[in-house]
Amino acid sequence: MLDHLIQRAGKSVPVTPLSEKRLPTWLKDQSAQLQSWLRAAAFKAKPGTWCLVPDGRGQPARVLVGVEEGLDRWSVGVLPGALPQGTYRLDDTIPGSISATEATAYAFAWAMGCYRFARYKSEAKEFARLVWPKAADRTxxxxxxxxxxxxxxxxxxxxxxxxxxxxxxxxxxxxxxxxxxxxxxxxxxxxxxxxxxxxxxxxxxxxxxxxxxxxxxxxxxxxxxxxxxxxxxxxxxxxxxxxxxxxxxxxxxxxxxxxxxxxxxxxxxxxxxxxxxxxxxxxxxxxxxxxxxxxxxxxxxxxxxxxxxxxxxxxxxxxxxxxxxxxxxxxxxxxxxxxxxxxxxxxxxxxxxxxxxxxxxxxxxxxxxxxxxxxxxxxxxxxxxxxxxxxxxxxxxxxxxxxxxxxxxxxxxxxxxxxxxxxxxxxxxxxxxxxxxxxxxxxxxxxxxxxxxxxxxxxxxxNPGPKIITKKPAPRVAPRRPALARLRRR
Missing domain, CATH: 3.40.630.10 (Zn peptidases)
Structure with a gap:
């Protein structure tokens, strides 16, 4: 399972997680060709659905995957067993678009999507691989x-x-x-x-x-x-x-x-x-x-x-x-x-x-x-x-x-x-x-x-950490003058 999360390799296909709410805004910045493709594919970014976008030569250019609004810990798990074998990466071209928490959740979902109980299977199933997201907590x-x-x-x-x-x-x-x-x-x-x-x-x-x-x-x-x-x-x-x-x-x-x-x-x-x-x-x-x-x-x-x-x-x-x-x-x-x-x-x-x-x-x-x-x-x-x-x-x-x-x-x-x-x-x-x-x-x-x-x-x-006890400085007290000096002032 973790073997399908790899260090950055050569060529990889970007994966863009999108919620139904975010999809229309994201589409506005895309090419007319891509918009037309998604309309034909009827991709609505419903959680757990995905769409493979080809390039001009018919090769995978991008993957879109629907995720829940907020933090989605599972939807990306549909991809490893569904996509063509190859190497993929989370689309981080938009700064701040994927937080560290989201990167960790998506990496977890990808790994769990590679789980199969294969103890009694004669043939092992192959899965697509994901480049470790930079911000993910690998541990x-x-x-x-x-x-x-x-x-x-x-x-x-x-x-x-x-x-x-x-x-x-x-x-x-x-x-x-x-x-x-x-x-x-x-x-x-x-x-x-x-x-x-x-x-x-x-x-x-x-x-x-x-x-x-x-x-x-x-x-x-x-x-x-x-x-x-x-x-x-x-x-x-x-x-x-x-x-x-x-x-x-x-x-x-x-x-x-x-x-x-x-x-x-x-x-x-x-x-x-x-x-x-x-x-x-x-x-x-x-x-x-x-x-x-x-x-x-x-x-x-x-x-x-x-x-x-x-x-x-x-x-x-x-x-x-x-x-x-x-x-x-x-x-x-x-x-x-x-x-x-x-x-x-x-x-x-x-x-x-x-x-x-x-x-x-x-x-x-x-x-x-x-x-x-x-x-x-x-x-x-x-x-x-x-x-x-x-x-x-x-x-x-x-x-x-x-x-x-x-x-x-x-x-x-x-x-x-x-x-x-x-x-x-x-x-x-x-x-x-x-x-x-x-x-x-x-x-x-x-x-x-x-x-x-x-x-x-x-x-x-x-198990709270050790208490730090800060001693308050003693209040300043004006030094007392000798009795003889006090008498002279009078």
Whole structure:
């Protein structure tokens, strides 16, 4: 992907981003021939559309691409796979026409437009290349692209090749890249070390369950990231229908998102103490599968009645959240492909956000808007906690009806987070259901850029620089005259 952003080469074709509003003004300064060409091509500069303008010999002379009004982070991503192979450059002939922020956004979009999940493809797709825009922040572009590609690749990989061991290996590689501490607890050792719900959900899988842990940083506020790593979800004994099971390789999308975020945080050297926890399991059917109405004692000590084995994500998360809490973090963020109810409420492109602190949630939502990577807050409506009551245990893992499924799932997780700990829970789809510029159909790290921008701001705010104390000069006091001199004046 980044290979398609190159140093300035010889001949290159200019690319001019234009919004619908700006197009008429820009056209006034162009030749009659170009104006006629664009009329014939019916180019209106709608976001994500483009027009190739030939020269007199029929060779590409210019590319026009429609972008959103304001800062557009995606539309340019349509070009690498659509244009003829060759080298292109952003049109910077008009001084000040493309800001540093826009140059960075366009470079990011171009690189993401070169993403393809090609692990099982025999032929590689070729893409057009872009000369690095002069003002682009190359370090930031590389950080975003590498981390998002990691998440997409993990989600897109079939469960046969992305089970709990492979997910652990992916996390280990990230830990090694940044010299982070890495550990993993596997199989029956989960019981010995008191992670009973992770073990219960994953024990029927062909590959043993495990808890993946990464620690990095020795100073700054404590940040815990927890990601749901259900590498495949059959539904367990409450078996899903075939249609519901079809996309369940993506049920570890929360883990992929949190691992990508952890990678970006370490790459940026943010001043935080990072603690990443990924419970990784397959929810399978076997003779030793956990059953409806089983009662499991959680790591926190609360007992949970299994109302439905297909609500397994919250079971593995609750043990991981309890472990995150034991380190007294300043903030916990968890992400999970948790409920269909969130998708019914908000659709596939808008992750649901729950938080026990409205100011924290508002800050993330603000960054989501600024980064064009939105989330939407849903309420932790405490009166609905009664829906999780159990006659035989402290709590049930599902509600007693079909209402407010995303809310009750979040309320279940809230039981394992201290009320004094700031916590955000993201219920994500982790999938692009339709292809858009820079976003092919398949796995997606929804909310990643918003989260990284938020954590960057949060870490720096929580780590103010040293206070500069300026001593005020002592007030000037007129020297006292000797007593003899005062007497002579009288």
């Amino acid at each position: 930031l572009v590389a950080r975003l692209v590498k981390s998002m590609a990691l998440a997409r690749d993990l989600i897109n990989t079939p469960a046969e090749d992305m089970g709990p061991p492979e997910l652990a290996e992916a996390a280990k590689k990230v830990a090694q890249e940044f010299k982070a501490k890495f550990s993993v607890i596997v199989g029956d050792d989960l019981l010995k070390q008191n992670y009973p719900t992770i073990h219960a959900v994953g024990r029927a899988g062909p590959k043993p369950p495990r808890l993946i842990e990464l620690k990095w940083g020795s100073s700054g506020p404590k940040l815990a990231l927890v990601g749901k790593g259900v590498c495949f979800d059959s539904g367990g004994l409450d078996l899903k229908p075939s249609g519901g099971m079809l996309m369940m390789k993506k049920d570890m999308g929360g883990a992929a998102l949190m691992l990508a975020l952890a990678r970006a945080i370490m790459d940026a050297k943010l001043p935080v103490q990072l603690h990443l926890l990924i419970p990784a399991v397959e929810n399978s059917v076997s003779a030793n599968a956990f059953r409806p109405w089983d009662v499991i004692k959680t790591r926190k000590g609360l007992t949970v009645e299994v109302g439905n084995t297909d609500a397994e994500g919250r079971l593995i998360l609750c043990d991981a959240l309890a472990e995150a809490e034991s380190n007294h973090p300043d903030l916990i963020i968890d992400a999970a492909t948790l409920t269909g109810a969130a998708r019914v409420a908000l659709g596939p492109e808008l992750p649901a956000l729950f938080s026990n602190d409205d100011d924290t949630a508002a800050a993330l939502l603000r960054h989501g808007k600024l980064e064009s990577d939105p989330l939407w807050q849903l309420p932790l409506w405490k009166p609905y906690r009664r829906m999780l009551d159990s006659k035989v245990a402290d709590i049930n893992n599902v509600s007693d009806g079909g209402f407010a499924g995303a809310v009750t799932a979040a309320l279940y997780l809230a039981e394992f987070v201290a009320p004094t700990t700031k916590w955000m829970h993201i219920d994500t789809y982790a999938w692009n259901g339709r292809a858009q510029p820079g976003r092919p159909e398949g796995g997606e790290a929804l909310g990643f850029r918003a989260l990284l921008a938020y954590v960057t701001d949060w870490a720096r705010t929580a």
